[in-house]
Amino acid sequence: MLRSSFISGYNGYMSTILTYVPALAHTKQHHPENHARLSGLMPALEMFGILEEVTAVVPQLATYDQLRRVHTSGVIDYVRQISGQGGGLLDAGDTYATAESYDLARLAVGGCCTAVDKMMTGEAKNGFALVRPPGHHAESDRVSGFCLFNNIAAAARHAQIVHGVERILILDFDVHHGNGTQDIFYEDDSVMFASLHLYARYFYPGIGGMYEVGTRMGHGYTLNVPFPAGVGDVGYLRAMQEIIMPKARAFQPQLLLISAGFDAHWRDPLAMANLSLKGYGWLTQMLIELADELCNGRILFVLEGGYQLDVLTYGIINVFYSLLGRDEIYDPFGAAPEIEKDISPLLEQLKARYL
């Protein structure tokens, strides 16, 4: 029987939670996805007055069963085996493991599941899981794109199985398409996957086109917004207002999970999008308002990419400010130097296909 207590289980104690898994021992020299992305973050969160206002949640190691809800035993055992041998490359695309990576990747998954527990039991309203390694490229049966296990997918399944949540919206604003999350829920009508990403020739992972809409029961529950290079703040906000929000309102999710990547910023070294920190801030505020409207405020941000460390730090600070209900957005870098690309033709195509 599905539990429905989460619908009214809010006890009035509103707080923002933080799960922190910096995974210091999962790191590789000269690799963009290394421990420095999170290891220096805490002094900044303290300096900006965030640590004193949020509640830290101690992450738990995910169990084998929690991983098996979204991955095959083959890929779980493969990561465990390579890690057990001291680590090494897991694929041809520079996805790596160290001797500690299996346990740290389980901790990242477990941290997200624990955050879901806090929100579903009414102990917290919203939160941010600052975890590594990232997860959204990890497919059901293979690691991919620096991702070992799919943190956000496991958190969604945990919310469904343990807390009886029936409809979950996963919104992915990392600049790369969340191929792993799409793969895991492609035939599922209980988890809508919506992705805003760059879709260009030779740009990783090379899928996420508008014709990928889900299959079988999941037909219509995958929503891809494939931006051209040069998309900026206006393009992202228009896509949210004109495509994502109407689809979300029609779906009526009870929980909002966000794959938060900060690599769509114009200063990021890995991509060619032109979002600013202000644009990220507006996007975040829209998502929080959407959660207030549809999900009783329940929204969990889960860190994915973001490789320019100053942008990543300010991006995270801005998300926390929004979660805490503050209006300020820090943007010391300003708008992209180029005029952004107009995406009106793309939006018209998407409206014709999706709405």
Ligand SMILES: [Zn+2]
């Ligand atoms: Zn990315």
